[in-house]
Amino acid sequence: MRIIAIMNHKGGVGKTTTTLNLGHALAAAGKKVTLIDMDPQGHLTISCGNSANKEPGLDQLLMQQTTTENIVRDVKPKLSLISAGPKLAEFEQQKGDSSLALRLRNGIKEYAQGQDFVLIDCPPSSGLLVINSLFAATEVLVPVTGDYLALLGLSRLLGIFKHIEKAMQHSLPLQFVLTRFDGRRKLARGIRTKMLTHFPGQVLATFIRESVALAESPGFQKSIFEYQPRGHGAEDYKALAQDLIKKRMMK
Amino acid sequence: MRIIAIMNHKGGVGKTTTTLNLGHALAAAGKKVTLIDMDPQGHLTISCGNSANKEPGLDQLLMQQTTTENIVRDVKPKLSLISAGPKLAEFEQQKGDSSLALRLRNGIKEYAQGQDFVLIDCPPSSGLLVINSLFAATEVLVPVTGDYLALLGLSRLLGIFKHIEKAMQHSLPLQFVLTRFDGRRKLARGIRTKMLTHFPGQVLATFIRESVALAESPGFQKSIFEYQPRGHGAEDYKALAQDLIKKRMMK
Ligand SMILES: Nc1ncnc2c1ncn2[C@@H]1O[C@H](COP(=O)(O)OP(=O)(O)OP(=O)(O)O)[C@@H](O)[C@H]1O
Ligand SMILES: Nc1ncnc2c1ncn2[C@@H]1O[C@H](COP(=O)(O)OP(=O)(O)OP(=O)(O)O)[C@@H](O)[C@H]1O
Ligand SMILES: [Mg+2]
Ligand SMILES: [Mg+2]
Numbered sequence: 001m002r003i004i005a006i007m008n009h010k011g012g013v014g015k016t017t018t019t020l021n022l023g024h025a026l027a028a029a030g031k032k033v034t035l036i037d038m039d040p041q042g043h044l045t046i047s048c049g050n051s052a053n054k055e056p057g058l059d060q061l062l063m064q065q066t067t068t069e070n071i072v073r074d075v076k077p078k079l080s081l082i083s084a085g086p087k088l089a090e091f092e093q094q095k096g097d098s099s100l101a102l103r104l105r106n107g108i109k110e111y112a113q114g115q116d117f118v119l120i121d122c123p124p125s126s127g128l129l130v131i132n133s134l135f136a137a138t139e140v141l142v143p144v145t146g147d148y149l150a151l152l153g154l155s156r157l158l159g160i161f162k163h164i165e166k167a168m169q170h171s172l173p174l175q176f177v178l179t180r181f182d183g184r185r186k187l188a189r190g191i192r193t194k195m196l197t198h199f200p201g202q203v204l205a206t207f208i209r210e211s212v213a214l215a216e217s218p219g220f221q222k223s224i225f226e227y228q229p230r231g232h233g234a235e236d237y238k239a240l241a242q243d244l245i246k247k248r249m250m251k
Numbered sequence: 252m253r254i255i256a257i258m259n260h261k262g263g264v265g266k267t268t269t270t271l272n273l274g275h276a277l278a279a280a281g282k283k284v285t286l287i288d289m290d291p292q293g294h295l296t297i298s299c300g301n302s303a304n305k306e307p308g309l310d311q312l313l314m315q316q317t318t319t320e321n322i323v324r325d326v327k328p329k330l331s332l333i334s335a336g337p338k339l340a341e342f343e344q345q346k347g348d349s350s351l352a353l354r355l356r357n358g359i360k361e362y363a364q365g366q367d368f369v370l371i372d373c374p375p376s377s378g379l380l381v382i383n384s385l386f387a388a389t390e391v392l393v394p395v396t397g398d399y400l401a402l403l404g405l406s407r408l409l410g411i412f413k414h415i416e417k418a419m420q421h422s423l424p425l426q427f428v429l430t431r432f433d434g435r436r437k438l439a440r441g442i443r444t445k446m447l448t449h450f451p452g453q454v455l456a457t458f459i460r461e462s463v464a465l466a467e468s469p470g471f472q473k474s475i476f477e478y479q480p481r482g483h484g485a486e487d488y489k490a491l492a493q494d495l496i497k498k499r500m501m502k
Contacts, residue, residue: 009292010262010263010292011261011262011263011264011375012261012262012263012264012375012396013262013263016400040377041260041261041403041404041407043400043403043404046403047400089377092378093346093378095344095346123376124262124263124375124376125374125375125376125378126291126340127343127344127376127378145263147466147467148466148467148469148470149267149294149298149466149469152292152294152297152469153292153294156292185463187463187466187467187470212436212438215398215399215400215436215438216398216399216438218399218400218403219399219438
């Protein structure tokens with residue numbers, strides 16, 4: 001049972017694209033997978049075909065007003081989704097005791113036992129929703145794009161991370177995936193070298209190449225495997241799923 | 252005196268890249284410009300050369316513990332910056348009365364009178380920091396990238412926007428700029444058509460092309476005009492500054 005928070009407070013680095021396509025690749029490889037949409041914007045939910053994101057979902061679970069079984073939906077064979085729901089932003093606005101940080105962990109504890117992988121799509125922030133995701137997770141996956149501003153955010157992210165590990169009193173394995181990678185750009189190759197220098201053994205072996213089909217498929221409410229099964233996007237996410245299962249790292 | 256909130260809750264659409272380079276282009280065109288870094292991640296601040304973002308900045312102004320004059324710094328000729336400061340995330344966590352939403356407006360009211368343009372770089376969220384930016388602004392500029400998930404966010408953004416306009420009891424002109432535009436992609440051209448259909452007369456004439464120099468320049472703490480003054484990035488932002496000054500829209 002691996003519960004993976006897919007997080008990075010930097011915007012637009014491919015968290016949602018990775019959650020959807022890595023999730024579908026793991027399910028296609030025979031694993032039981034559930035995706036959780038932690039982003040009030042509900043892009044994962046919409047990309048999975050729930051275009052209005054109006055029915056109660058994760059928002060109600062975090063408010064302790066329903067159970068996981070009531071809100072989880074099958075979206076593809078072996079792939080389920082807990083939608084964001086319309087009131088997720090309101091949950092994040094709450095102030096108060098630190099028990100609010102454990103709502104997701106407690107809400108999915110039993111359900112997760114029956115899953116091989118649970119992937120949590122995080123919003124680009126470091127507030128209560130991301131804190132819930134980190135406390136519920138058994139490991140973290142950080143998508144990183146090949147540019148300077150993406151790298152900048154990492155030291156701050158690690159700071160937040162250490163803070164959570166201390167509070168949890170157990171370690172939370174951290175791994176990275178290079179996304180939207182354009183190998184022709186010197187900048188991207190430079191970022192890759194920096195990542196391998198600072199985080200040896202922590203960068204997954206496959207990098208996800210920039211590929212317009214990955215940007216197009218949500219518009220058809222399809223994963224890359226349904227939209228363009230023979231393209232680079234499908235090839236890369238299929239390989240990434242194997243890296244994750246076998247813990248295959250970049251050298 | 253035009254105070255422009257550069258906002259979009261979608262991540263990675265070029266808010267920071269636009270604030271820095273449009274700001275520098277306006278200053279080079281002879282305008283008095285101040286940039287405000289509203290993002291706790293401080294990427295604009297760091298891109299301007301303040302690599303630690305450790306000194307008090309906007310965070311102190313919003314907490315009413317200093318004045319604008321104390322924290323504003325010149326970064327280039329005619330271009331000043333109010334840095335984010337280390338405690339901006341803490342300000343966003345506060346709960347309480349609606350007077351918190353007017354802190355930026357009140358804090359910069361006098362100072363802004365002496366400026367031609369004030370550009371506010373917003374974080375990818377819809378919380379207290381973005382609300383402050385909208386209440387302080389006289390107009391809004393929304394960068395939009397040429398892909399489906401960016402378009403999805405717009406209807407929700409407009410919802411938030413209408414809400415603020417109602418509370419402010421005056422209209423807040425809204426305009427869009429297409430960023431990271433790759434004209435060879437059918438998806439991007441389709442998004443451009445949709446934008447012109449839904450928002451006629453509201454899309455600025457120049458679109459900013461995808462150009463790796465725009466991603467590289469922050470790594471050298473330079474704007475595009477210092478890094479690659481003859482490239483597409485500089486050309487596009489220079490033209491965008493003229494569009495903004497002359498209110499030149501895309502047909
Ligand atoms: N490998 C890729 N090739 C081409 N486009 C991509 C790729 N990965 C992501 N994109 C596109 O880039 C944009 C940003 O990706 P995505 O929304 O997945 O990032 P995110 O980190 O979830 O963003 P946010 O911080 O707003 O939640 C989307 O429009 C997406 O379709
Ligand atoms: N026109 C462009 N061409 C190439 N790269 C670009 C362009 N515009 C922005 N980028 C790069 O894309 C990434 C996202 O841009 P940027 O950080 O400005 O977006 P943002 O909307 O401010 O993101 P966030 O939501 O995280 O604040 C950055 O690494 C930036 O350097
Ligand atoms: Mg996302
Ligand atoms: Mg930014």
